[in-house]
Amino acid sequence: MKKMLFLFLSGCFVQHTIAQQIIERDVEIEQMVKEVSPDSLKNYIKTMVAFGTRNTLSTQTDNRRGIGAARKWVLNKFTEFAKKSNGRLVAFIDTTTLSPDGKRVDSVLLLGNVVATLKGTDSADKRIFIISGHLDNMRTNVLDRTGDAPGANDDGSGCAAVLECARIMCKHSFSATIIFVTVSGEEQGLLGAYFMANKLKAQHLNIEAVLNNDIMGSNNSSETNIINNTQVRVFSEGLPFYNLEKNASTIRQLGLENDGISRQLARYVKEIGERYVDNLQVVMVYRNDRFLRGGDHTPYVENGFAAVRITEMNENYTRQHQDVRKENGIEYGDILEHIDFEYLRKNTALNLCNLANLSKAPAMPEAVKIDVKRLGNTTNLNWHAPKTGKVKGYYIMMRETTSAFWQKKFFTPQLQIILPYSKDNYFFAVQAVGENGNESLPVIPEVSR
Template sequence: MRKLVPLLFCLTTASAFAQDALPPADMPLLDALGRAPSAANIERDVRTLVGFGTRHTLSDTVSATRGIGAARRWVFDEFTRISKACGGCLEVRYVSGTVQGEPRIPGPVEVVSVIAIQRGSVDPNRYVIMSGDIDSRVSDVMDATSDSPGANDNASGVAGTLEAARVLSRQRFAGSIVYAALAGEEQGLFGGKFLAEEAKRRGWRVEAVLNNDMIGNTRGIDGVHDNVTARVFSEGTRVTETAEEARARRFTGGELDSPSRNLARYIARMAAHVPNLEVMMVNRLDRFGRGGHHRPFNDLGYPAVRVMETHEHYDRQHQDLRTETDPQGQRRVYGDTIDGVDFAYAAKLTALNVVALAGMAAAPPPPAEVRIEGAVSADTTLKWKRPAPAQATNLAGYRVYWRLTTEPQWTRSRWVGDVEATTLRNIVIDNCFFGVAAVAKDGSESPVVFPGAAGSFGGY
């Protein structure tokens, strides 16, 4: 009787195929960065932003103490202070554009965002971006004068971005990091639109955008108190996909493996470096019927996700400051005030951004032109393209990943070394999804890249 060989499908363990000298598995720097963000710093910054009274896009731009103008100048000065502490390592500047004739901006109005760029030492034209929205609003989206504290929506995201700059500016990375306080979100996502357009115009290779919009609330309107989970929203198929690319995707897959979706998987894996935090990946561009500042980047084909709290409280979003009694006689307090922000939780979500940004900026560029072969074969072959040596002086090699088609996360991997192709023997292409990640000498990894146009993070 012939001895039966266990059906491997795509369940082969990684350890059985280890090749060459593996890069380090332990990442002590990332563990330290996952504990570094300060809740006290975030609280101080949220209180400062709330103190400007309103940050509505159409509010006062002249006052030194109230309105969007005072708020953005303070953010600019804060980034400048952070840069001074790291010896001028940040390029701090405004990004602006004029808007008029829009439903929420009759205009003309200059929409002004603030960015700080930490240039990479090896591959400075490769960028990872963290953003928060500087503006705020009350019930009437056109009310530019009433008090609109915007403590959680979205002073928390801006404060987290500032704190990430404080933490990461103490380090040096191969790729560049951008910290952005984007304006005009509530009036039509204009700050993100202008920055995305500038990135395209300047030829930035944008590897990732992490948009942080509400990262401080832990008590949901559903009655759940959750301070240990973050949500990451990511779109599936790229909106920029061509008809030819859509046809290829129909036959080879990729609906679940856009670069934004694999960026979300990467962030979820990096949560292991943040104490007491897990990530809920949500396979949707944003909350149902709603939007955020990552979308303008997705619109231009860039990998971009939304990072936020898991349980929202709608009485604290887009509301006039007031107290009412509901039909059941219960007292309900409305308004996005500072007592609704859990600063320790905001620090954890900031840490999630910090470790993801650090991991990607320290890693080599994601592999380009990833291709896959293996129809009517017992084996699966993956091929890809290395970057120019000057762009990846820290490259150790590549790791291939695979998973069952119904699994949400990459579950199996194999280190294959510094090569541009590998064959997975007796792993059938039909049963799994596959991808490739670049690995640095210190163990840092890029996000996993799914083969073909559906999964591409772009070229070199």
């Protein structure tokens, strides 16, 4: 019996020593990435700027100016793209009426998000992935609804990324569903994102990941004058906001303070983004958003969904929330001329390859467990197959406890693995791998006794 056990363990070790491999690009995703066009992105932003202002409180009756005209234009673009989707892309403006709050909303407001849903091809696959940008913008005074506010970068850049991803991806098929959305009310307090996130939570939908894009098209900073178009930041939280009190004891006991679902998504975004987008480093920032600030991913995080914010590496504060003007030789205002469209192309491609890889992959493996029935210097993991998707096998991911990123991947076609690495010294996770090599999000194992 001891001899048989030794042979089994030896076989596992040998199998997973030779199973480490270089992960290649999916040809279809690689082609989609090549289709991202700086010219298309420029045309989107140029049109959005031409609406004069997109302040959430601005006119909704003028056909050429204000948030109402901008929303109709985005809806028309989604409808245009839908013609090449074989009926799978459907778009509408999702509205709600809000009362004045005495702060950033001073009158009754019809709030509207422009939502386009690309239905997945597998009816059994209930996963939904979301890419978001905010259509509204502001001048120095957030209640100024009449003055010009170009909003080219904040957040014309994020909305342009949403539109370009929709244009390209609607021509392809994905197992899971993808939602492309430009929200309103961000500058008024994330109103559109809260409306959408709360609604999705109430409907008990399986929102597996949210990529929020906000201020992602400029390459230089104010004050420090740093120019950088080869890095982009991804903000994510480590401790889960949702049900933290309920899970705090387990998190502390297992040392998982750096392994919330949003942090796992950020690691995934980095790995996949750098796999497909050349000359772009994804820099993970260990906080939910910039210091004491917030973005449209936050309402999703607060509802228990994995969500991250994608933002340019160095922000220029002479252009954010500023009336267009020139003072002391400095140009203020968020105008088109300040956008680096090659940089925006790369950041848009970062979104696209992640959405595509996630949506093509099988669902996450179920019931991932780490066996702790006895002490030892090996780690025994087991799991169940995902609910949907054709599975080629599984990646077991491993990293040292001090490492920010997963350092090794082991492949197995089985539903369990014994690794010659101590669970005392490493963190582990399991991904399902599809027939074309697309990986699901990783799942941290629970304890099995």
